[in-house]
Amino acid sequence: MSQMTYLEAGRIALEEEMRHDAMVWAVGQDLGRGGAFGQYRGLVEVFGSDRICDAPISEAAILGGSVGAAMMGTRPIADMRMSDFVLCAMDELVNQAAKARFKSGGQARVPLVVRAPIGIHWSSAAQHSQSLEAWYAHVPGLVVVCPAIPADNKGLLKSAIRCDDPVVFMEHKALLCSEGEVPDDVDYTVPLGQASKVCEGKDLTIVSWSNQVHLATKAAQMLAEEGVSVDLIDLRTLWPWDKTMVFESVERTKRLIVAHEAVAVGGFGGEIVATVAEKFGGAIAVRRLGAPRAPVGYAPPIEDAVRVTEEAIAAAVREMVVCKSGGAPRGA
Amino acid sequence: MKNRSQRIINVARLRAHYLLMHRIRALEEVAARAFEDKLVHGFLYPSIGQEALTVGVIAHLTKRDLVLSTHRGHGQALAKGASSTAMFHELLGREGGICGGKGGPPHIADFGVGLLGSNGVISANIVIGAGAAHAVKLKKEDRIVVCYFGDGATNRGPFLEGLNWAAVFKLPLLFVCEDNGYAATTKTRTMTAGPGFLDRASALGVPAVEVDGNDVVAVEATAAELIRKVRAGEGPLFLHAKTFRVTGHTSSDPGAYRPKGEVEAAKAHDPIARLRELLIGAGVAVDVLDADKASAYAEMDAAYRSAREAAFPAARMAFVDVQDVGSPLVEAF
Ligand SMILES: Cc1ncc(C[n+]2csc(CCOP(=O)(O)OP(=O)(O)O)c2C)c(N)n1
Numbered sequence: 309m310s311q312m313t314y315l316e317a318g319r320i321a322l323e324e325e326m327r328h329d330a331m332v333w334a335v336g337q338d339l340g341r342g343g344a345f346g347q348y349r350g351l352v353e354v355f356g357s358d359r360i361c362d363a364p365i366s367e368a369a370i371l372g373g374s375v376g377a378a379m380m381g382t383r384p385i386a387d388m389r390m391s392d393f394v395l396c397a398m399d400e401l402v403n404q405a406a407k408a409r410f411k412s413g414g415q416a417r418v419p420l421v422v423r424a425p426i427g428i429h430w431s432s433a434a435q436h437s438q439s440l441e442a443w444y445a446h447v448p449g450l451v452v453v454c455p456a457i458p459a460d461n462k463g464l465l466k467s468a469i470r471c472d473d474p475v476v477f478m479e480h481k482a483l484l485c486s487e488g489e490v491p492d493d494v495d496y497t498v499p500l501g502q503a504s505k506v507c508e509g510k511d512l513t514i515v516s517w518s519n520q521v522h523l524a525t526k527a528a529q530m531l532a533e534e535g536v537s538v539d540l541i542d543l544r545t546l547w548p549w550d551k552t553m554v555f556e557s558v559e560r561t562k563r564l565i566v567a568h569e570a571v572a573v574g575g576f577g578g579e580i581v582a583t584v585a586e587k588f589g590g591a592i593a594v595r596r597l598g599a600p601r602a603p604v605g606y607a608p609p610i611e612d613a614v615r616v617t618e619e620a621i622a623a624a625v626r627e628m629v630v631c632k633s634g635g636a637p638r639g640a
Numbered sequence: 641m642k643n644r645s646q647r648i649i650n651v652a653r654l655r656a657h658y659l660l661m662h663r664i665r666a667l668e669e670v671a672a673r674a675f676e677d678k679l680v681h682g683f684l685y686p687s688i689g690q691e692a693l694t695v696g697v698i699a700h701l702t703k704r705d706l707v708l709s710t711h712r713g714h715g716q717a718l719a720k721g722a723s724s725t726a727m728f729h730e731l732l733g734r735e736g737g738i739c740g741g742k743g744g745p746p747h748i749a750d751f752g753v754g755l756l757g758s759n760g761v762i763s764a765n766i767v768i769g770a771g772a773a774h775a776v777k778l779k780k781e782d783r784i785v786v787c788y789f790g791d792g793a794t795n796r797g798p799f800l801e802g803l804n805w806a807a808v809f810k811l812p813l814l815f816v817c818e819d820n821g822y823a824a825t826t827k828t829r830t831m832t833a834g835p836g837f838l839d840r841a842s843a844l845g846v847p848a849v850e851v852d853g854n855d856v857v858a859v860e861a862t863a864a865e866l867i868r869k870v871r872a873g874e875g876p877l878f879l880h881a882k883t884f885r886v887t888g889h890t891s892s893d894p895g896a897y898r899p900k901g902e903v904e905a906a907k908a909h910d911p912i913a914r915l916r917e918l919l920i921g922a923g924v925a926v927d928v929l930d931a932d933k934a935s936a937y938a939e940m941d942a943a944y945r946s947a948r949e950a951a952f953p954a955a956r957m958a959f960v961d962v963q964d965v966g967s968p969l970v971e972a973f
């Protein structure tokens with residue numbers, strides 16, 4: 309184990325995979341100088357500019373070109389700088405990468421990683437702060453990953469690179485400098501589709517991912533002092549998501565909150581809540597916590613107004629556990 | 641076009657340019673100080689060294705004409721008539737900000753002075769500018785559109801689509817390519833094929849002209865001719881200007897990837913210093929020029945002070961101006 313940042317864990321994952329497989333390469337703007345956030349620092353010196361490949365500001369070509377190169381058996385990491393710029397290559401992602409295998413009757417494979425950091429960070433305002441992971445979870449053909457801690461950033465990026473499906477890999481910008489213990493083993497991977505249990509509890513289940521997991525953890529700590537015990541699940545992969553772990557948990561706690569930074573309306577929380585409601589009927593009380601349906605603004609009070617805070621999570625938990633304890637779950 | 645070697649200069653006009661160029665630089669420098677004071681929340685994209693191209697083109701526009709600026713567009717905003725005070729309030733995210741504190745550094749807009757705004761997505765304004773010009777034509781209005789973008793923006797699809805569109809519909813539009821040689825840390829030349837921007841534009845049916853973007857006299861003369869033609873219905877046209885970004889890409893980028901000496905060499909062509917020399921040669925007293933400079937810094941210091949003293953906008957403003965139909969707030973059941 310080594311202590312390192314989330315950013316460094318991702319950098320090491322890529323370096324290890326590039327050593328392990330000569331077909332792995334990365335392409336994107338400014339990669340030769342370390343990339344927009346330094347996730348590629350030092351790699352061009354090791355692997356050269358063919359494999360750590362600079363790109364013009366040509367998002368359609370970065371992503372679309374990666375689709376073509378992936379079909380040819382290479383394993384590109386298309387660095388989109390921020391998830392907001394994936395929107396400049398939506399045809400390439402949704403119509404091309406996600407459909408190529410199916411529409412060719414299985415002839416094509418697109419082993420592509422679309423690396424696209426998400427989230428509210430540093431007052432970056434409406435066009436540089438979005439969390440659109442639910443869009444990609446909606447698209448058949450794509451795998452969707454949102455790591456929350458350094459060890460998962462390493463293990464999941466390695467799995468994403470080894471995966472033969474196109475993976476939309478969304479780091480959170482606010483987590484890049486966060487630190488944690490990371491296994492040194494080059495064979496360490498985290499399987500796609502497997503959630504992790506952040507803390508065990510019996511009163512209520514919180515499902516979350518990405519930076520929101522850390523806010524949910526703080527809420528769980530606050531609640532523990534009040535005698536409320538939360539079962540907190542970091543989903544890690546949104547598609548496919550770990551129904552087994554979520555079902556096991558809600559069967560015990562009978563209460564579920566899904567909390568995410570993304571807008572609540574149409575967010576992936578709705579999918580999880582609906583799946584649980586369909587499986588368990590009214591036996592489980594459910595609630596989604598997400599942002600208001602407003603863009604992210606620049607001024608701190610305006611930016612903060614759309615955050616799902618730890619206080620908001622704790623308040624929702626109290627409402628479901630304390631106020632309604634013993635009573636029938638809402639909706640029943 | 642006028643023979644540039646003659647350099648028939650209008651001193652009064654050039655003094656106005658001198659003042660405006662200093663106001664732009666002062667705005668950027670004082671904003672950089674505000675960033676160091678940790679009062680700017682996002683990143684700044686400074687335009688220091690690129691003032692002449694802004695001033696020399698926008699000098700020909702009326703208030704009714706429209707400008708689309710770049711993410712590095714504080715100068716373009718100021719030149720179009722935006723208030724420095726409202727801009728500082730925006731940069732600090734305070735009440736009275738030009739976009740209510742919602743936009744921040746790369747999103748300055750002021751429709752009241754014909755500034756349709758800068759954009760955080762590279763190249764997006766090229767097609768939006770074409771659309772604005774399309775509407776001007778549709779409404780038979782007597783005004784034109786100037787659309788600024790960087791060298792890096794020419795490698796995205798909207799460059800091709802926007803220029804072609806403007807040419808097909810013969811729109812009253814001047815494209816201005818602000819070529820500072822870099823797109824973030826990347827030397828644009830290394831990632832751009834073909835003979836250059838002029839050929840790209842002309843291949844798309846948009847006649848293109850080149851000018852030294854750090855020579856405000858040349859920019860003004862060249863832009864005069866292009867804008868006269870655009871007003872006469874001979875648009876769209878394209879102005880390509882070489883300039884230099886003296887700072888890093890953003891306020892948190894030291895620009896260490898640039899070859900040694902490059903910045904120093906470029907400073908020798910500083911547009912403000914060149915204009916100052918010209919004005920001194922034309923008999924303008926040094927004190928007069930220094931007084932212009934001092935007034936620019938005094939204005940921006942005052943604007944910064946005003947912003948610092950202003951309140952932050954109320955949190956509820958986060959839910960204003962989202963859209964007309966439907967509440968942005970999550971219902972609490
Ligand atoms: C579509 C898109 N891709 C990438 C970025 C990130 N980005 C912001 S500014 C910039 C460089 C732009 O270069 P150029 O157009 O030459 O303008 P300059 O910054 O030099 O003024 C990049 C890559 C972006 N904002 N939008």
Ligand SMILES: [Mg+2]
Nearest residue numbers: 790791820822
């Ligand atoms: Mg540039």
